[in-house]
Amino acid sequence: NAGVTQTPKFRILKIGQSMTLQCTQDMNHNYMYWYRQDPGMGLKLIYYSVGAGITDKGEVPNGYNVSRSTTEDFPLRLELAAPSQTSVYFCASSPRGPLEQYFGPGTRLTVT
Amino acid sequence: GIQVEQSPPDLILQEGANSTLRCNFSDSVNNLQWFHQNPWGQLINLFYIPSGTKQNGRLSATTVATERYSLLYISSSQTTDSGVYFCAVERRLRVSNFGNEKLTFGTGTRLTIIP
Numbered sequence: 001n002a003g004v005t006q007t008p009k010f011r012i013l014k015i016g017q018s019m020t021l022q023c024t025q026d027m028n029h030n031y032m033y034w035y036r037q038d039p040g041m042g043l044k045l046i047y048y049s050v051g052a053g054i055t056d057k058g059e060v061p062n063g064y065n066v067s068r069s070t071t072e073d074f075p076l077r078l079e080l081a082a083p084s085q086t087s088v089y090f091c092a093s094s095p096r097g098p099l100e101q102y103f104g105p106g107t108r109l110t111v112t
Numbered sequence: 113g114i115q116v117e118q119s120p121p122d123l124i125l126q127e128g129a130n131s132t133l134r135c136n137f138s139d140s141v142n143n144l145q146w147f148h149q150n151p152w153g154q155l156i157n158l159f160y161i162p163s164g165t166k167q168n169g170r171l172s173a174t175t176v177a178t179e180r181y182s183l184l185y186i187s188s189s190q191t192t193d194s195g196v197y198f199c200a201v202e203r204r205l206r207v208s209n210f211g212n213e214k215l216t217f218g219t220g221t222r223l224t225i226i227p
Contacts, residue, residue: 033214042116042198042217043155058214059113090155098143098202098215103155 001026004104006091012110013081021076021107023091031094032074033101034058034066036087043090049074050097081111114139114203116218124224125189133184133221135199143202144175145215146184150195158184158197189225196220 007022025032030051035043035058045058049068063085065077074093078085088108092101115138125131135144146158159166159173161182166173170190175182186193200215 040219042200042219043215044217045214048214059216088153092155098200099145099160100157101145101215102157106153 003027004091004093004102006089006104006107008107009105010108012112013078015081015083015111017081018077018079019081019109021078021089021091021109023074023076023104024072025074025091025093025102026072027093027095027102028071029093029095029102030071031097031101032068033092033094034064034074034076035090035092036060036085037090037106038087046076046089078109083111085109086111114141114201114216116199116201116216118197118199118218118221120221121219122222122224124226127189127191127225127227129189129225131186131189131223133186133197133199133223135182135184135218137180137182137199137201139203140177140180141201142204143215144182145200146173146182147198147200148193148195149198149220155198186223189223191225191227194223194225196222 004025033048034046047066049055091104094101117136119134161173161175163177170187172185198220200217
């Protein structure tokens with residue numbers, strides 16, 4: 001199993017551009033999560049999903065969108081990128097809710 | 113929302129030393145977890161411990177839910193223990209299958225082990 005994979009690893013965006021961060025898991029987990037980690041801070045939940053077709057907002061959803069058309073994939077969409085979205089983004093999956101989350105390696109995004 | 117505070121923010125120790133990391137939370141919680149983020153950014157689950165004590169090798173954790181804190185103990189530290197340790201809590205607000213399915217993270221303790 002590859003576990004949780006994220007692409008790209010690094011990305012630089014200009015203000016106003018859009019992009020999609022990809023997250024895929026091959027463990028057949030129902031639960032998937034997107035977090036952002038700002039320098040020196042803990043993780044903050046952006047969006048989460050409890051299964052295909054079901055998503056909900058976390059603490060900091062503004063400026064982001066998600067979809068969950070399959071169990072495996074949970075892409076995060078940034079529309080109109082802003083400097084405040086410069087962060088490291090982690091995707092995670094879990095077989096049973098917030099417990100036992102498996103994290104991807106992260107995507108480092110810079111918006112200039 | 114629930115507040116999660118960790119102390120100390122930074123800790124520098126010699127290899128072989130023992131350490132205690134603390135996590136305080138502002139309200140009752142359903143779940144509590146400890147994570148280790150290594151220097152390469154990878155996040156790894158250490159313990160799921162909403163109450164009581166658990167041990168895994170040189171690491172152990174204790175949560176006293178009634179007093180709203182948890183402690184992570186690291187004994188005989190090794191350089192591979194370096195990184196940031198996060199405490200995260202879940203407080204379930206709704207009783208449903210699609211409830212408050214999320215963790216709130218503290219800001220972490222950065223541990224540096226010197227050879």
